[in-house]
Amino acid sequence: MNFEQLLLTVLTYGCLYSVMTVCLNLQYARGGMINFGTVAYFAAGAYAYAIFTQEPPQGLDQYLFGFNAPWWIGFIAAGVASLLFAVITGWPTLRLRGEYLALTTFAFAEVLHSFLLNERRIGNGSVGLSNVDRPDFSVIGLSENYAFVLAAVLLLILTSLLCRRILASPYGRAVDAVRNDEVAAEAIGKDVHRLRFEIFVISAIPIGFAGALYAMITTLVSPDLFTAEVTFFVWIALVLGGEHTIKGVILGTLALVTFEEVVRSLHFETVRAAEIAASVEHMMTGVIFVMILRWQPFTRFATRGREA
Amino acid sequence: MTLIAQYFVTGIVTGCFLILATIGFSLTRRVEGFLNIAHAEMLGVSAFIAWGLNTQAGWLFLPSAIVAIVATAFLGLLIGRLVYDPIRNLGPAVLLISSVGVAYVIGGAIDAIVGTGIRSLNIPLATTYKILGVRITDYQMIVVVLAALTGISLALFLNKTKTGLAIRAMADNPALATSRGIDVQKTSRATWLIASGLAGLAGVMLAMIATLSTDIAFHQILQILAVAILAGLGSLYSVLLSxxxxxxxxxxxxxWIPAGYRPLIAFAVVIVVLLVRPEGLAGRSKS
Structure with a gap:
């Protein structure tokens, strides 16, 4: 793989995953909610996009719906699908705290995964939907690779701006107050449940858009692509970058994606060697993750800066 | 009717395996105070050590199983001391997320050493007995018997021995336990040994009744979580029932429903229990 190709891949996927980490950061570092089902909102977006733009089923296809709509309708549908899924999962679960919330969101994500895998009428079951529609970029005169990088970067910038805007507003300070001391926030008249719910739902929308973009890039959606691995990956990226700052989590995600892509682009003689390399990469990710949680270098750095 | 009875009996065997797999997890939750996602990976470690000694080194099944269980127990202790002890004061959420990292490391190590593919132990084929039209194999019976034995011995251990009582005291009130002269370090170490040893036992059982692949651990953690939550996180005796x-x-x-949805039942249990009765079967509501 040449350098330019590697750079493009890293930028595209890095930005896509960064959208998720930025949203997760909003939920966790600011809202105090542990969402262990991130992949579900991503998958909801990707599947919604695929279903809306797919041609009606024919031949061996087992899915029921294909609306053959233009790409921008599919893109909007992706955001809506993710939002709806956040409403469905957030409404009953957000009164739970800490690890209980983590477990319920995790379980919801697994339920969605299981439905996508077993219910062939949604998206062909384990086969998935292939040949997902791509928007035509020739209008603006860019090759597809560059266009997708541009789209991913744009989506990331918009998401970051949205998050920063929310957090810098009085509304953001109310969210901080709820996280820091729920009782106190409630005592001064903040509707704690509503605030948490709103943050949860708002932050799901960009994840859905990222899912749609992911479906366009890979032109394939299948349950295999949306496992709990994605959730864990995003969490590791979040911790790696040092939670709390948008810049930090984006850098963390880019670093992790770069690391992964570099290992993937290495050339191996045998399948077994590639397998070992992938596993070792997994192990190293885990070790780095545990070490960062142990010594918390970023938090320490941040607080030192504040004192100075 | 026989078919329903057959499913019921198979369900009991699955349940007994889940009891073995979950008790260690719940013990960790009770004493150390966090959800150890890496617990399921310990099942994998034990299963593959047993497999390696049994098929690659040519040992008999029983010694390889014992070595696997002991090795897993000490690996658990090592991880507990190395990873979780230093960050205990950072709170259960950080511990929970850290254990995901540990699961990554162990899972990656197993993948790197063993590689993908489906494997099984070198043991005689299971003998099937037919009782009133319901089939059960001898290996399945071993699982049931071991689950019962584990339940009884754990109850005896926690109620009769000094270490067991110390574990219970520390679980209920660590500060008070310390002031009454209980060695917290020693008790914590004993907990890690027992919890990981139980994971090791469950792993060997898994190797015995199922075929092994390296992603096996992940499927177990979901069911372990379901059982632990239904029991009420941290309670031990209700694990038997749940x-x-x-x-x-x-x-x-x-x-009634396609077999592909079988794992879904476990998550449905998680969601329903957490929404309706978060304190679980044990019923000790905590604020």
Missing amino acids: GLIVGVAMDMSVY
Whole structure:
């Protein structure tokens, strides 16, 4: 793989995953909610996009719906699908705290995964939907690779701006107050449940858009692509970058994606060697993750800066 | 009717396996105070050590199983001391997320050493007995007997021995336990040994009744979580009942709905229990 190709891949996927980490950061570092089902909102977006733009089923296809709509309708549908899924999962679960919330969101994500895998009428079951529609970029005169990088970067910038805007507003300070001391926030008249719910739902929308973009890039959606691995990956990226700052989590995600892509682009003689390399990469990710949680270098750095 | 009875019996066996797999997890939750996601990976470690000694080194099944269980127990202790002890004061959420990292490391190590593919132990084929039209194999019976024995011996251990009482005291009130002269370090170490040893036992059982692949651990953690939550996080005796409930519910469901949805039953249990009765079967509501 040449350098330019590697750079493009890293930028595209890095930005896509960064959208998720930025949203997760909003939920966790600011809202105090542990969402262990991130992949579900991503998958909801990707599947919604695929279903809306797919041609009606024919031949061996087992899915029921294909609306053959233009790409921008599919893109909007992706955001809506993710939002709806956040409403469905957030409404009953957000009164739970800490690890209980983590477990319920995790379980919801697994339920969605299981439905996508077993219910062939949604998206062909384990086969998935292939040949997902791509928007035509020739209008603006860019090759597809560059266009997708541009789209991913744009989506990331918009998401970051949205998050920063929310957090810098009085509304953001109310969210901080709820996280820091729920009782106190409630005592001064903040509707704690509503605030948490709103943050949860708002932050799901960009994840859905990222899912749609992911479906366009890979032109394939299948349950295999949306496992709990994605959730864990995003969490590791979040911790790696040092939670709390948008810049930090984006850098963390880019670093992790770069690391992964570099290992993937290495050339191996045998399948077994590639397998070992992938596993070792997994192990190293885990070790780095545990070490960062142990010594918390970023938090320490941040607080030192504040004192100075 | 026989078919339903057959599913029920298979469900009991699944339930007994889940009891073995979950007790260690719940013990960790009770004493160390966090959800150890890496617990399921310990099952994998033990299963593959047993497999390696049994098929690659040519040992008999029993010694390889014992070595696997002991090795897993000490690996658990090592990880507990190395990873979780230093960050205990950072709170259960950080511990929970850290254990995901540990799961990554162990899972990656197993993948790197063993590689993908399906494997099974070098043991005689299971003998099937037919009782009133319901089939059960001898290996399945071993699982049931071991689950019962584990339940009884754990109850004896926690109620009769000094270490057991110390574990219970520390679980209920660590500060008070310390002031009454209980060695917290020693008790914590004993907990890690027992919890990981139980994971090791469950792993060997898994190797015995199922075929092994390296992603096996991940599928177990989901069911372990379901059982632990239904029991009420951290409670031990209700694990016995909730393990059977989840096992029977999963296997009986196959009678009515496609088998692909079998794991879904476990998550449905998680969601319903957390929404309706977060304190679980144990019923000790905590604020």
